[in-house]
Amino acid sequence: MAEEKIIMAGFGGQGVMSMGQLLTYAGMLEDKNVSWLPSYGPEMRGGTANCSVIVSEKQVGSPVITNDATSAIVMNLPSLDKFEKDVVEGGNLLINESLIERKAERSDLSIYYIKANEIANEIGNSKVANMVMLGAYLELTKIVKVESVIEALKKVFGPAKEHLVPMNKEALERGAESIK
């Protein structure tokens, strides 16, 4: 891995910001160079939310990802519409099939359809759909270890919410299985 540039997008409440932060945190725990840049502004209220995460072996240059994303994780249709064009040729496009009915238009990408919400509901909490997507992404790229994400989760949750870790771990694992 030289450099992964990931766009994560969905609507507010789908946990795209925290999914990005966990990946960033995990990268930091593995001593990689990382940056996390959120979209901020009025579009966050009810519309799409997105963040750009860079995990790199070298110093992170621009934290902005324009049309050079190596991967995109899209959780809803407006996000697919907006970011499909921004992935580089040969990059990964992970689509939340539970909420997005249309197929990808590009044929020069590795495209994965993941029933993130169904899987999350089977686990028992629709809120972990983001972790299902992240699990699938990590299985594909292996840019950080799943254990590092779990470690990051523990730090972010703190002792009071540590009981939520197993559910999130299961979501990561189920996400990984879904694309095998």
Added chain:
Amino acid sequence: MAKMLMKGNEAIGAAAIQAGCKFFFGYPITPQNELPEYMSRELPKIEGGAFVQAESEVAAINMIYGAAGAGARCMTSSSSPGMALKQEGISYIAGAELPAVIVNISRGGPGLGGIQPSQADYFQSTRGGGNGDYRHLVYAPASLQEAVDLVMEAFDVADYYRNPVIVLGDGMIGQMMEPVEFKKSNGRELPAKDWATTGTKEERTPNIINSLALDPAKLEEHNRKLTRKYKEIEKNEVRHEDYKTEDADVVIVAYGTTARIARNAVDALREEGIKAGMMRPITLWPFPEAAIQKVTHTAKALLSVEMSEGQMVEDVRLANEGKLPVHFYGRSGGMIPSPDEIADKVKEIIGGVK
């Protein structure tokens, strides 16, 4: 201390507290709100620390005037239109020779403008929006680690020179997350604050904090004293970073997050065999004139890249002293230049100077 993943605004607040900042006065404005939010949560936990949400930016900067006059380490922050309101107070603070750290997480203008990243406050920061012959240091961090380091340094520099110091980041610096580490500052020897209004206890003559001097001769004397101090700052505090400038045909001049984008452009151009480099001012005032003059001996052209319609380019031209062609590329209003756009501009210039 281990690395922590923090949002820029929070990291700046944490750095200020590490540097001994006890007081924060501010008024909300996007995209810097996490900074006062952080201070409102953390400062009350510190003995003698206080956070006040003022009724306006004007009130907040005058609270800084008061707290700084009493010798306390204090900070205020705002974003572009709010910084415009603070300019009168900054002029008074500079005139009264008080140390204070002021953070501007800037956004698009003029007027209320927008909330996305912008560097259109270069003139405001380096020329001063307030009245009179005054100057202040302007630090422009390009990463969160640098923001943390410079905020901590800013408190020492402000105390050392008895002068306000501005830390200028754009909205991206405020909103992004990166790992940061809090390191001890290099420990300048700082003079005692024997000028502060701390109460005479009837043991000394009263200290007076003032910027009014009606006698022209006295005011000129004061102005000359300030000028000597500003010359000292120009001599001692200039900072910049050179990136692949030694053999560069085109040297990009860019600061803050724009410099990170320009760095990507330089790398991409180098891969194509085009000799590009970058000089990144870390202090905007004093401007790294010597660094510009140095590359005029080896480069063929300069290119100022900014998130503005062209402000720093004037300082580049002044430092260049007419030696090389000076070009400009800018995006504004919250639009962010891409590495491709910058690379294309360099190619256009190379085509012209060959």
